[in-house]
Amino acid sequence: MVPNFSLRQLGYLVAVADAGSMTAAADAEHVSQAAISIGILDLERRLGVQLLARRPGHGVSLTEAGAGVVADARRVLAAATDVQSRAREPGAELRGSLSLGCYTTMAPLYLPSLYSAFAVEHPAVELSVVEGAQEDLRRALMNGMCELALTYDTGLGPGLATETIRTLRPYVLLAADHPLANRDGVTLQDLGDEPLIQYSLGPSPSNAEHLLREVGVTPRIVHSSPNIEVVRSLVARGLGYTTMLQRWPMDVSLEGLPLACVPLNSNVPDYRVVVAWPQQDQLSRRAAAVVAFLRSTARRLHRTADETPEVAAPTDEPLDQQAARTP
Structure with missing residues (x-):
């Protein structure tokens, strides 16, 4: 069955969802506010559902049905752009x-x-x-x-x-002068009494805690941050360890302090x-x-x-003095 609404109407609806108001959507689409309003009213009539909740003086918001239609409309509009590109210039640039x-x-x-x-x-x-x-x-x-x-x-x-x-396989990140840093590998049990610096954005926290609890280790979380560079910097200062998946190109913190990446010898899953x-x-x-x-x-x-990156040896020299010596 051929739809009885247009791509332009879908575009108007998406524009309102993105801009938050009829006026802003009209500016984005370079049409009048009346064109946006009439187009969406007709789309609602043709679909048989209310897409926008209109509150005088308070703008508009998507209804539950409207949110679903917007999600589908985005996909339809992206596919339409692809069809047009293929038809006009087969094999041409994207x-x-x-x-x-x-x-x-x-x-x-x-x-x-x-x-x-x-x-x-x-x-x-x-x-x-x-x-x-x-x-x-x-x-x-x-x-x-x-x-x-x-x-x-x-x-x-x-x-x-x-x-x-x-x-990727999980590994342990430690300060370069940590007693476990020079080992070829560590087990989760080796970390049982160590303080944990936790990256707090999912799914990382549940992954790290699950790995430890699986082997009977209760994590001792001393710091938590949604910023991975804060986590790495706290570890580099010797305040604890963390488990990671992605390997940074250089094993140093943003402060220039060296870090050690030590493989996990425990039976842990790949990610x-x-x-x-x-x-x-x-x-x-x-x-x-x-x-x-x-x-x-x-x-x-x-x-x-x-590749094994070269890491500077630990130093107690203040960072401003280190920077002064840097060419």
Whole structure:
């Protein structure tokens, strides 16, 4: 059955959802406010549901039905852009917009090359990124705010398709002068009495605590932060240890203090870095290109992690004096 509504009407609805008001949506779409209002009223009539709750003096908000339609509308509009691109210029450069969700700790490792090198390869693709915790990314995928998400496969829940781009094994991060730092490996039991610096954004906290409790170790959490660089810096100062998956290119904190990455010898599971998208969606050409680029970035990161970076020896010299000596 051919739909009796238009892509333009779907675009107006998405514009209102993004802008938060009819007036702002009209400015974004370069049409009159009346055109937006009439277009959405007609869309509601044709769909047989109320999409917007209109409160005089208080603007508009999406109804429950409207939120569902907006999520679907985003996918329809993205697919329509892809169809137009294929039809007009088969095999030509990719065009259109794509929103990518990214798990926070992965952002420093994957996004710089995506913003630079991918933009050079595909200059007509308008890329936007939403960073967040696991639950934020799942929500963004399901409501259509993001077409793809780069994250871990842990706790994603149903309704999402995934492609693995990298497999990681947990390791322990310690200050370079920690008594366990020079070992070839440590067990979770070795960490039983050690203070834990916890990265607080999911799924990391539950993963770390689950690993420890599985072997009868009760974690002694002394600090918690949603900023991974704060966690690494606290560890570098000798205030505790943390478990991590991603390997930073240099084993130093932001303060320049050395860190040690020690393998876990315990029986711990591997974790997968995946690109996820709604199961019912077919990847657009733009999305497929982003997945391929992230896969190649993951291979490069794997090669970098296999190399042993040079780390400066610990020093008590104040940072301002170190900086003064730096060319």
